Amino acid sequence: MPSQYQPQIFGWISDLVKGGNYLTGADQRLLYANDNYCAFIRKTKSDQIFYVCLSGVISIGLIFIIPILIYLLTWIKLASMLILPLVIIILFIITLYLMLPEFYQNLFTRRGCPIIFNRKTGKVYINESYFFNFKVLRNPLTFLHPNKKRIKEYDWAHLQGVVVHNFSRYSLNTTILMACKPHTHKTIDHILLDPLRAGIGSYLVWGWVNNFMCANKLAGLNDGKYKWEQETQFKEKIIKGQGWPEWMVEAFNATSLEELAEIKQRHNIS
Secondary structure, rough: OOOOOOOOOOOOOEEOOOOOOOOOOHHHHEEEOOOEEEEEEOHHHHHHHHHHHHHHHHHHHHHHHHHHHHHHHHHOOOOOHHHHHHHHHHHHHHHHHHHHHHHHHHHHHOOOOHHHHHHOOEEEEEEEEEHHOOOOOOOOEEEEEEEEEEEEEEEHEEEEEEEEEEEOOEEEEEEEEEEEOOOOEEEEEEEEEEEEHHHHHHHHHHHHHHHHHHOOOOOOOOOOOOOOOHHHHHHHHHHHOOOOOOHHHHHHHOOOOHHHHHHHHHHOOO
C-alpha cells in the first residue's frame, strides 16, 4: 500500500501515526527539553565528518575527471565509439549533481542542525542549510551559494511522519516529516527528523516527539544533553551565533498562540 502523502518520497516504507504512548528513545539526539519546547540534533559530528569526506572526495574527483573525459571524447572519430563515453560522461555529471548537495549539507551544517518543537503553540522551527532538504531538481546557480540557509516555522498539525530506507546492505532507515497543505495529503516540503537508524531505532525519536507534543510523561524532560535548568547553556552553545532570528528564539518559549502573536508583532513579523 503506497503512502497517502503525495508525491510519494523515494524509498518509502511506511506512514507514521501521531499520538502519545509511543515507544520512546531520545538517545543522544535530544539536546534540551523544558515544559515549553524541545530541541533535537539531526547530525552527529562523526556522521558529518564521514559524509563530508566521502562526498568531497567523489565531488572533487568528478570535477577533474569530467573535463578530461570530454577532452578525450573529441579525439574519438568513429560514431559507433561515441555512445559508451557519452553515457559515462552523463552518468558522472548526474553523480556530481547529486554529490555536491551532500557535500555542502555536511560542510555547512553547524552544531548538529537542531530542530525545535514547541508544544504550547504547536510550532516547529528549523534553521538549516538549503541543501539539507530533499529536493532533486535545483537551479544550478544555487551551487554558487553553498552556505545558503532556510529558516522556517511550521505547524505541527501540518507535519506528518514517514519512514524511508537507504537501499544499503545495512538497511538503515530515516524518519522524515512531510509538510502538507492544510487539510490535504499534498506534500509541499520535507524535513529531516532522524537520519539513518537500524530497525526499530528509526521510530524512537518520532515516538519521543509525539509523547512530548501530547504532554505525555513518557517523554522525560531531563533525557537530553542539557538538563531542564540548563537552558542558558543550551542557547549559548547551540543557538547563539547560528543566524536564528531573535523573534524565533523568543518564540521557542512562547506559552500560547496569543503570546506568539505578540512576539511576532513586536518584531514586525507578518
